[in-house]
Amino acid sequence: MKMAAPISIHLEFGGGAELLFDGVKTHHVTLPSQSEPWDVKQLLEWIKANLLKERPELFIQGTTVRPGILVLINDADWELMGELDYKLQDQDNIVFISTLHGG
């Protein structure tokens, strides 16, 4: 059984989502190694457990993001990458943008 190396991910929060993370917009995180490659679903759980400061229901709904939050994986729509099933790779850039505040 091969253990996957820990991977470093670059996270960004925008459009107001940063309010739930103490106003910090960019985070460089290192995900611990595990046997299966990390996927976005597990990343969300990790974020909920480790980064989210308040009101988890405003970011995560069930196993996926709350409707209205866009997810970009390396500047591409996550719908094109498989959404929750996308397997994370080292140095990936994941952006969460809340569209709930119009402007």
Place this chain on the structure above:
Amino acid sequence: MCDLDEGSNEDSMGRDSVKRISSKCMKCKESPALLIIRVGDAFCRNCFKEYFVHKFRAMLGKNRLVFPGEKVLLAVSGGPSSSSLLFQVQEGLSHKASKKLRFVPGIVHIEEGAACGKTLEERTKIVADLKSIFSTSGFPFVIVYLEEVFSLPSSVLQSIFSLPTEKDDLYKDAVAGFMQSCHTSVKKNLCHETVAQETTLTEDHTHASLLSTHAHANETSISAFRGKFPFSPEQTEAVEKLFASMKTLTAKEEMLQTLRKHLILYTARIKGYSKVMMGDSCTRLAVKLLANICLGRGAFLAMDTGFSDPRHGDITIIRPMREYSAKEIAFYNKLFGVPSVFTAGLNTKAPEKASIQHLTESFIVKLQADFPSTVSTIYRTSEKLNPRYSQTPADDKGTETCLLCSCVLGIELRDEASAFRAISISEELSQSKKPEGGQVSSSTMEECCAENKMETLESSGCSCQSRERRNTTPDFWSLLCYSCKLVVKDMTSLDLLPEYILEEANRRQRRTQIKREIQEYLLTSEDDADTAP
């Protein structure tokens, strides 16, 4: 609506197939696709940019409302949609654009921190961020604070209408004339320069009070403040009290929108702008449509959510971003580096059912996640809405308009068997049982007016009215449309309304009263039947 049900079944099946990793852009079929918009259209970066810019131009070109050389005010809140609007206008006016846009823009930002309970440091920081964005655009800009609502004159509530003209011919003539003036200048460069000269490229004096010419501000208590902000701490407190007096968040949001619109209108009028561009996206307008139906504004949906809003007469409000979904705007901003500033609003982090607007937004957004054509369906429906009766009075003496939202009054009364009639009848019945405290003061007011009206006719009027008559006489409610009535009823005290609203209310009530008294002397050819209160 049947279509929606059938469509949604297809959508849920379609979504599963779309979840596959699709590779190529559907337009150029070469570059890898970056995002999916609408139901299943995948675009690459360049095609998306083309599509986005083209939609903006097409929106303006199709509606032919913005004349070349016209002064247009952009209402920028700092959020993604209005920042995107600003960016599009910037790009469209820049030299490298093919077929440049031809109007003269200015920027206004309404700073609402006082209503949301923000501290002065937070507000200063946000304003500073916005100023740096506005300065790079090169357009003249002005920052108006919500507190300045207490210095507005009551004329902002009046709509000014000119005679209707043939719009299409005017537009073609205007474009032709503009193109000619460009060609007849010796070099093409001169044309660009004349346009540039008209737009003053220097920053407007943002610290000076916008409304200093109508100085109602109390001069004594604001020494330390004057240097930095054009309002006094008392005005901030007055704003806070006004919003604290409303029990529901729904009413607060509506009141904030109304005050914001008045400030924008006033800015446009005194700076000489004839159009205002708002950055409402498709998603936001869909939410507004449903929320407005819940708020009792069903009769005015076409104006509240349509492309152009002509109810203020001399100023037309247009919404060029109304075909962009929130997702498209967010993507564009991220991919092409459009700067925006996030400002927390009244309903930031509020629970889902905190207000009607918030609940509607959450409902639609959730539905959109599973059925991606929700928003566009609502949008298409809204396009088909046309007002049944004329929404703009041909002359401002004929039909009466709501004090706060300037919509035509009396629409609800045109049908014999309307829900509104039923509500007003039950209201009357329940009120006639209460002790008539309100009635007593209104009769003294009328007597007072009767004495004075022989000496003064329109202006000044009776000296006691503005101090004593803050009570809820039936005449005051008749000045408001149904939804504005609900908003104002939610307040604990009418005194907290800004002065200009109360002044205008008094003015209109006096007019109605005098009209009633001279009714028999008016020429019978005048058509006053509908407006008799």
